[in-house]
Amino acid sequence: MISQPSASALEEAYDRLHPLIRKWIRDQGWNELREIQARAILSILDGDRDLVIAATTAAGKTEAAFLPILTQVAERREPGTAILYVSPLKALINDQFRRLDELCDQMEIPVVKWHGDASQTDKKKMLARPRGVVLITPESIEALLTRRPGDARKMFGALDFIVIDELHAFLRGPRGFQLASLLVRMAVFAQKPARRLGLSATIGDLREAGAWLRPSDPKSVEILEAKSDVPELRLQIRAYVEPPKVTDPDSAEVGGDEKPYAASDSPGRVALDPIADHLFETLRGANNLVFGGSRRTVEAAADRLRRRSERARVPNEFYPHHGSLSKALREDLEERLKAGDRPTTAVCTSTLELGIDIGSVKTVAQIGAPRSLSSLRQRLGRTGRRTGTPAVMRIYVREPSVDREASLLDWLHAPTMRAVAAVRLVVAGFVEPASTSPEAASTLVHQTLAVIVERGGIRPKALFDLLCGDGPFAGISAQDYVELLRNIGNPEHKLIEQAPDGTLMLGEGGERIVQSHTFFAVFETPEEWRLVAAGKTLGTLPISSPVYKDCLVVFAGQRWVVLEIDERTNTLDVAPHPGGMVPKFDRANIEPAHDRLAAEMRAVYISDDIPPYLEAKARELLAEGRATFRGQGLSERTIVEEERDVHLFTWRGSQANDAFAAALAMAKLPAEAHDFGLTVPKKSAAEVVSVLQAFSSRGAPDPIEVALFVANPKQGKFSAFVPDGLARRQWSQRNAVFVRQIPEIAAALVA
16 A cells, blocks of 8 residues: 555654654754655554655665664664664665664664674674674675574574665565575564565565565555655767777777777777767766776776876876775775765766765766666666756767668667667656566575575475475475476485485585585676785676786776786786786676567657757767668568568567567577567578468467577576476466467567
């Protein structure tokens, strides 16, 4: 239900808080509570239901949760932690600790950070006498349950509240499965059910969030959504065309950006160079965020901006921020942003997308056209946080060079069109719902091993009932789970073994896995190299190209020459260097696009409006893309033959196109999915149409039969241990709705 308290009830909220909390509020200089805070106070103090609090970034969600729950636990005397705050990021935990420490100290409520970089002394004190508030990551909960199960039960056995921040980050993916499983495992030994509070700024379907928070009784979860208070939005989309035949758009060649941007064929100049020129000109003198996507793009952009500062003989204000940087470098940059006393621009991956308090940010920029509406909306919420100040965002689109020999798909200028479509959807308030995750079976392998370690052994039925059954892996049947257990226990893997009484225990292979320090995390991490300069660790770097002595890398916004290599410990001993070519960062997989984004792209092609937020080159590419679309008759035409390729314009999202591609593979027509649909290579239109007519005239294929033609149905860190049959059944379940739409899609294509 959507709670809508009366005005008189809102006025009452402040008086209901603990006296020390009221004093703290006055000391902060607050004139009044925000609307969402007042509503949350009354809901938490007057009820006993779980709660989802949804509000924009900087709307005071943390205080909305903690002011009333600290009021409730202020007089608690029973042993055990009272409040467990779970965050997806260590940096967010550090930030929330700073926000809560003073208030909790005044109330004599202990609060401790609990992650890999936190104080061991503070952790030992909490273990000796657990009480108050623990701020923790899912991985640290996992470590406690598996390494110190007795201490974990003592700490988490009497919780009053579990607060999950950035809830949308857990609605999909392996970490979501892991945290949902951890909540079930902790509930088993809880003396009483803890109330669960989820906090988030970006959720498309709040009831879906409520169902994740309390899957056993989703209707009981109360939804509090803040009234919209959207600041003025100032937006610009800028487009840049890569030089012809560019092979590395993030290259950092020496001298490549020494000259002003002129013709597209300037030697050594890629689109990132003029983008850096514009960023340097417009962002200096203020605090900003530039989202670069991959770590390699982040480093390449930060390096260009630093060198521009050096050439202009001005202090550098541009610094990279990503997960491979050392803790000290990341936290120094976060503190510098928050202090606001020196102009600072962070060039980052998604590490600063979530709710870390970094103070007032004037501008947010993004390099690359968006695919995720959720991420775009989250990033937009980082700017315009002060009353009366606009939200400012620039999207820098990189387009390939096109000529007479270029493909039709390149002439359609998908990146520019996708950027416009994404902006239109975000302004309309659309956010993708959480999709089903392909990592379920892989994460179930992990949780199976974790529970066996935690319990010291467990019977198969008890394990199934805990994790599957009504648990987070409810989509796995008893038969599926038996197949998985047999697979991980076979002589090839030896992850588990069974005692004569039926108890499951770790096998030889399982022992090796759980003893690794990387076991606690369920997300995949590439092989990392540690960079050390003059004995000081700079951070870690995933490198895919060969590493050799005297090669060069760009890291932390600077260039480094490799002096020595220790392959045993994956360590590079480096020294500062002025320039050169760099090994490549591993690129992330392309984000999936939702059906609505594909449909909106088509709407952009069909419409005639020219958005005022497009700069000149973007307007030119918009016009060129529309002219190509209309010249090819693509408002009606759905099949285009180009040389020996056949393009199918389905105007569907990634998951629908991928399912359709698998069905075409089943019909011996391998196809490549893209922004517009699919391309079938080395076939004639007549051959493709014949197959499409067959699809449209008969019923939908069996999803499990289609799954047999999927090249990589397994995903996740532990996917190597998932039986192939189970992986394909899981694929068929996730994609059944799209497989059933294949006759409809085929019919529309040949109509």
